[in-house]
Amino acid sequence: MCHLLTDLQDKLKREVLAMLFFFNVRVDPKGMSLEELWDIWEKEAEAAMGAKEAGKVVALYKVSGQRRVIGILDVESHDELDQILMAALPMAHYLEFEEILPVRAYEDFASDVKRRWK
DSSP states (O other), rough: OOHHHHHHHHHHHHHHHOEEEEEEHHHHOTOOHHHHHHHHHHHHHHHHHHHHHHHHHEEEEEOOOOOEEEEEEEOOHHHHHHHHIISTTTTTTGGGEEEEEEEEOHHOOOOOOOTTOO
């Protein structure tokens, strides 16, 4: 019983603290020169690394050979997600979000399966 209570407390702590979203975004330079693209992407990279250090970005990957980035964000609300994606990023006006999905830790899902969702 104690083990079940500990698992539940851990799960609740993760759920309260984490609202995870996978994103797949394509960069559309919209007529920028190559030098302008490099400059703004450098600002974006600095912002992304700061967000990663702050824990807002859980995972972040540049897709090889494409102007595409995929990652997972940890936000407090849908409002915060919208604010980050629509205005807080240096490249916000050059990003085309092709997919945004709510995700959860697989460990939590496996625990639910083990308990048969009880």
